Amino acid sequence: KAMVVSGVACDHNVTKIALFDVPDKPGIAYQLFDALAKENINVDMIIQSHEQENRNDISFTVTRDDKDTAVAIANKVADAIGARGVAYDDTVAKVSIVGAGMKTNPGVAAKMFEVLYRLNINIQMISTSEIKVSCVIDEQDGNRAVVALHEAFGLDKLEQ
Amino acid sequence: KAMVVSGVACDHNVTKIALFDVPDKPGIAYQLFDALAKENINVDMIIQSHEQENRNDISFTVTRDDKDTAVAIANKVADAIGARGVAYDDTVAKVSIVGAGMKTNPGVAAKMFEVLYRLNINIQMISTSEIKVSCVIDEQDGNRAVVALHEAFGLDKLEQ
Ligand SMILES: C[C@@H](O)[C@H](N)C(=O)O
Numbered sequence: 001k002a003m004v005v006s007g008v009a010c011d012h013n014v015t016k017i018a019l020f021d022v023p024d025k026p027g028i029a030y031q032l033f034d035a036l037a038k039e040n041i042n043v044d045m046i047i048q049s050h051e052q053e054n055r056n057d058i059s060f061t062v063t064r065d066d067k068d069t070a071v072a073i074a075n076k077v078a079d080a081i082g083a084r085g086v087a088y089d090d091t092v093a094k095v096s097i098v099g100a101g102m103k104t105n106p107g108v109a110a111k112m113f114e115v116l117y118r119l120n121i122n123i124q125m126i127s128t129s130e131i132k133v134s135c136v137i138d139e140q141d142g143n144r145a146v147v148a149l150h151e152a153f154g155l156d157k158l159e160q
Numbered sequence: 161k162a163m164v165v166s167g168v169a170c171d172h173n174v175t176k177i178a179l180f181d182v183p184d185k186p187g188i189a190y191q192l193f194d195a196l197a198k199e200n201i202n203v204d205m206i207i208q209s210h211e212q213e214n215r216n217d218i219s220f221t222v223t224r225d226d227k228d229t230a231v232a233i234a235n236k237v238a239d240a241i242g243a244r245g246v247a248y249d250d251t252v253a254k255v256s257i258v259g260a261g262m263k264t265n266p267g268v269a270a271k272m273f274e275v276l277y278r279l280n281i282n283i284q285m286i287s288t289s290e291i292k293v294s295c296v297i298d299e300q301d302g303n304r305a306v307v308a309l310h311e312a313f314g315l316d317k318l319e320q
């Protein structure tokens with residue numbers, strides 16, 4: 001049943017954008033991502049955590065080329081819906097571990113988080129699927145994160 | 161280049177749990193998910209959005225059977241790290257659309273969000289991967305969400 005992490009990837013072409021304290025009511029997510037889609041912005045991650053007191057935050061990632069357009073749209077939608085504000089940062093990277101059967105292997109994500117912790121790398125955003133755990137971190141930490149993750153999951157041996 | 165949504169799924173065996181205002185420093189995500197892994201809790205979604213003023217929220221989902229143990233762990237870790245609090249809800253379901261090439265099809269997630277909006281279904285949590293968009297919603301909305309999504313993405317025709 002051992003989880004097989006088959007690969008580690010790092011995407012440096014990332015801008016993270018967040019809308020804070022959006023009203024937690026139907027139609028808000030649609031409004032934001034429809035506006036982005038109409039400008040042909042390719043959105044990679046969409047992350048929305050647990051609501052609090054009728055408000056929530058919505059964050060997402062786009063490429064660096066799309067930063068200006070996406071941030072402009074985020075600001076426009078934020079104003080229209082009465083969100084508290086918008087933040088963005090294009091000095092980030094998305095590091096991911098990929099493998100099969102993660103849902104039945106609770107330790108895998110914890111191990112990735114441990115590797116980043118031991119490198120004193122702060123995790124800014126987290127998103128998972130059955131086959132992938134992705135963390136947004138400072139772009140300057142990307143390369144050493146990849147090396148350490150390869151090692152931690154035994155993938156460096158394949159390259160000898 | 162048309163995105164093909166090939167399936168719609170709804171998982172009713174879901175409990176959502178969140179830790180609010182955890183310190184945004186290395187080691188926090190590791191501490192939480194290591195504690196869960198040590199109790200063999202299978203975590204499905206892990207969602208962490210954009211940080212704010214040195215704090216962040218971390219939410220995740222587990223099965224209904226694991227609710228009590230996972231909530232106890234969340235409370236224990238929340239106290240240990242000085243988080244503001246914990247919330248949980250097991251009256252939720254996770255509805256997902258699955259398909260290929262979503263990253264290059266910005267309108268797909270927006271369309272899913274639109275379908276839910278038109279049904280007046282509130283989206284509690286969102287997580288995406290290249291092949292999947294998942295929304296946590298009230299469990300009572302699960303079935304009609306699935307029917308509407310099948311229809312919106314043309315999947316109902318296959319069943320005639
Ligand atoms: C916050 C946002 O996701 C809102 N709940 C919606 O349904 O669109």
Ligand SMILES: C[C@@H](O)[C@H](N)C(=O)O
Pocket residue numbers: 121122123124182183184185186187188189190208216218
């Ligand atoms: C909030 C949490 O993800 C923290 N930034 C960590 O790196 O563990």
